[in-house]
Amino acid sequence: MKFENPFLDQNGKIQFLWNPVADKVFILPSPPPEKHGSLIEIPQQFREEYRDNFGILLAVGPGYYDKKGIFHSTSSDLLPGIKVVYDITVPWKQKVKDNNGMEHELILCGTSDILGIVNE
Numbered sequence: 001m002k003f004e005n006p007f008l009d010q011n012g013k014i015q016f017l018w019n020p021v022a023d024k025v026f027i028l029p030s031p032p033p034e035k036h037g038s039l040i041e042i043p044q045q046f047r048e049e050y051r052d053n054f055g056i057l058l059a060v061g062p063g064y065y066d067k068k069g070i071f072h073s074t075s076s077d078l079l080p081g082i083k084v085v086y087d088i089t090v091p092w093k094q095k096v097k098d099n100n101g102m103e104h105e106l107i108l109c110g111t112s113d114i115l116g117i118v119n120e
Contacts, residue, residue, distance in 0.1 A: 005056050006098040014080045020061040027055040027107040053088040083118035
């Protein structure tokens with residue numbers, strides 16, 4: 001699950017200018033695959049359907065206040081730069097430009113939509 005993060009600066013730090021609010025996160029999804037297995041090539045128009053639900057966290061919100069006014073901070077395990085597995089049914093997508101002006105589609109979701117952290 002190696003893929004290039006276009007939001008890295010020359011020192012290898014994430015250079016992402018948007019800060020999510022509450023318990024929201026921005027995720028750079030892994031690119032859709034070009035092949036299924038080693039033999040079957042997936043045509044461009046169908047690649048989105050075969051996208052897996054892995055990505056890199058770009059930004060993490062601080063937490064949220066519940067109805068009683070109690071603050072719930074975001075898990076300290078969720079840090080920008082880690083690889084995560086997220087719920088693929090999340091409908092919120094946002095187009096953002098990287099440091100070179102290229103446009104990327106990011107996932108905006110809540111921390112509860114993150115299913116796990118990928119340890120490599």
